[in-house]
Amino acid sequence: MRTDRAKALAPALLGLLLGLLALGPALGPGFVLRYDMVFVPDPPLALPEQGFPRAVPSDLVVALLSAVLPGQAVQKALLLGIFVLAASGAAALVPSGRLGPRLAAAAFYAWNAYLAQRLLLGQWALLLGVAGLPWAVRAVVLGGRLRLAAALLPAAVGGFQAMLVSALVVLATAVTLPGGAGFPGGTGSPGRGGRGDRAAGGPPSPRPLPGAMTRVRRAGEAALVLGVLSLPWLVPALLSRATTDPAGVDAFAARADGPLGVVGSLLGLGGIWNAHAVVPGQESWWSAGVRLLLAGVAVWGFVRLRGDGPPVSAAEASEAGPPGSRTQALSPGPPESRVRSSSAGTQGRGAPPYRAGVAGAAVAGLGVACLGALAPGVLKALVGWWPGFGPLRDGQLYLAPFALLQALGLASAVRLLASRAAAVVAVAVPVLVLPTFALGAFGRLEAVGYPEEWRRIQTIVNADPVPGALLSLPWGAHRAFAWNGGRVVLDPATKLFARRVVWNDELLVGLPGGGRIRVAAEDPLAVRVGAVLRGDPERRAAALAGLGVRYVLEHSSENALHDGVPVFRGRELRLLRLDYPS
Template sequence: MVAAVGGERAWRLAPAFLGLGLAVLALGPALGWGFVLRYDLLFVPDPPLLPDTGGFPRAVPSDFVVALLSRVVPAEVVQKAFLVGIFVLAASGAAALVPPERRLARLVAAAFYAWNIYLAQRLMLGQWALLLGVAGLPWAVRATALPWPRLALALLPAAIGGFQAMLVSALTLLPIAALRSGTRVAPAEGGSRGASVLGVAGGAVTSPRGVFAVVGVLGVFSLPWLVPALASGAVTDPAGVDAFAARADGPFGVLGSLLSLGGIWTAEAGLPGQGEWWAATVRLLIVVVGVFGYARLRVGGDRPGWWRGLAVAAGAGFCVAGFGALAPGPLKWLIGLWPGFGPLRDGQVYLAPLVLLTAVGLGSVLRSGIPAVVGVLAPVLVLPTFAVGAFGRLAAVEYPREWREVQRIVNADPAPGALLSLPWGAHRAFAWNGGRVVLDPATKLFDRRVIWDDTLLVGLPDGGRLRVRGEDPLNRRAGDLLGRPDFAARLDVRYVLTVGTENRFPSGLTGWTTVFEGPDLVLLRR
């Protein structure tokens, strides 16, 4: 009896342990001491609780949560916890949408949802906050039929992730709530245990209050970023539609890449060998099998209560993903009309419901025996270069001491005024970080306002580069004023931080005092 209970508990925890194993395999050297710094994956030591920021609040409230946790444990540990948590949360959540008696099928869904090209490409771009919400998505799907406190708990990862994570959650949950409300969701008498867990047809009709609960929780959890976004005065460059449109990353064109859950807009997010015909073909076949399995999904003879809504969300997400590539004109017009349509530029983000649908569908087809074992192993075998830190693309490094010294000097100064970060560009590539490109660390390091160039230069398939103007009005104004002798007074600049060995003392900064000079950093004060 005790052995049976222990065995049942082991199977129940198996998806989480599988997610943990996949996290160790994927992150590899990134789990060493230090920070993983790559594009948007920017963590800093001792981050300020309430930095003075402007523009669109992309890192709200994720930066605040990181800073709060960093008061308890080192920021290096906080970053590792979030990265590992993405894999564990994704694997266990996908498994939770499969009936518990289908033990191997749960592992199939867990393995695919925690190891796929969508997750890999987004992690290579450093979008950990988005992935945190995507990882929690299956738990939120499951909670749409539960009381609102359970739904709020399930949506907490997306709430921490911020605007992109919440928009993906809204795209997924609203159709589920709307289409579930008029279907029978409680299991009929004698229904299976799996039916009870998943809430399939067979009982009382759901109240429309379920829809209001989903809308209410989504709305409240969006306030931390929505309110500052509406008050920020941020602008969106319609050129971003072309820059962030989905692109072909395999032999099957843009639509084929999206159908295989890839198609991200930058080659820098790619993995070695992902474009090989055999790998792209197998990825596409896996999705086809997953969609087929989802179409045939039954639990206790009925469909889960979320079945129809998730299918609609996956279809809508796929359409949004292809919008920028296939119909950029209307999207540019919408963004020009209102910057709030800007999040639709990076449409590939909204493939997340299709990723989840595929994972659940694979668990429906590959239920037991050898097919299920193959299903557990297939995601890693098809995308092997995601392992070991994506073959070295992810690794942990320590900030040189000069960064901590500059942070200490600036944060200890009570005098008002912003810090200007030079050279004028959004990203840095440091030798101590292995030459990996990362967002300027100065943007998250100081208590005071940091003025920086949030313009993005995006490479195009023809070898050209597309310039997408920044969203922060103050940063835009600073770019226009740089080089003028009165720029510091007009921008209320107290410090200038220059990075690199060239142009360490920019022209036009006469009368400034050098308060720190290190191998890579120079800090000037007015």
């Protein structure tokens, strides 16, 4: 029994070890601040602002957790949780009780170029949903709306990007499952907890629906769960007046991060648009070549993905015992400790029921990733027609299903080789291919402390009961502070105050050959404030107050306003109050 429990916990422990190795100095005292990863001390409980709700509801969840635990501890727990959740989830999907294949899937899914690049871009909320993808697939197979809702909670916390990636995989799995898959004995419905033709001591369950009707019903229920969990960000997005600039297609299109071109980079789970999010050494021939070779082996293994042991028919599975005694073949544990049912469509040596769905989602995600790079005109036309296509601009983030496919494919290859040496190599190779992801990508992720003046300004502003927005200057989205090691980070002021913060969400993205692409601001108020800042300096303060701005936070060396009441001045920051009627 202890051995079985140790095997069941092994993937999660491996994920924890990989997380400790990857984060390294990021686990020290302070906060990790890099690009979109902005955590602040004592974050306020604030409603979404007028722009697109990119940090909804993740900011609110962090604020709630920070009311109970120190903000530093919340960030570190979330980052480590990504690795543990990813590793244990990938292992839980492997249709084998053997520890080697399960650990191979766990290691690859918790340590790959996609996860590394997105973490270096600071997109922890997206990665939280990506880590929960295997659990969401498993929930679709097993059936039940509550089970699926629970599995999708990490993505729901992550917000719109995490939910969109999850929706791709969940819906593809739901519509491609065998007609009776997901319910013991091949029958029953999720509403009845996945029972067979007869529950022990109970009335007969409903007769199974035809395959097409079952798929439609399953997909509809999955879409309902996805829709409900998306409401926190979907409603503000629909109500906002945010716009989407088609120029973002060129700015956020996948790019080559090695010698194998854009497609080769994507096949190796790289290809991110930001060169500063590339793991050191990833651009070498050796790293790119081995990752492409791993991708080929993984695809081959995924095509041959099967379970252990002989096939089990639905009739045999229905006589395996009462529902309470059955353990799904997708669950971890040694083969002798499980009674296999046909709940996943085909078990034993048959292909797992999620294979077609994961494959379809991976192909679709890879297609979206290629679209912005190979056919940008199509995507620009879509974005220009409806801003709702804006999330497709950053196509590389939709490689998450392909990462899951590769993890499961490597597990299948290890099972086919049936060698302990192969299992050890498969667990070690992901780390050996990207060794510089370790120790916070060699210092690119490091915890630092906020200077005291940031806390003092936060206290002053949040204690003021008079309404009005805070304008953060200089007029740019990102900062590079000396106390943060010069690392680029989204302006922390956007998260620090319990009032509306106006900042320039316009982006300037550099191109590989030089030059920059300007992506227009999405927040209408930011556009109006930008026009004021370009206007007459003598009338600037009054015009800003007329737009509802009460405070202006700027660098101490600047003097963007010729008027205003000085409230605080430190070595780095200066706070002004605008006492004008709005």
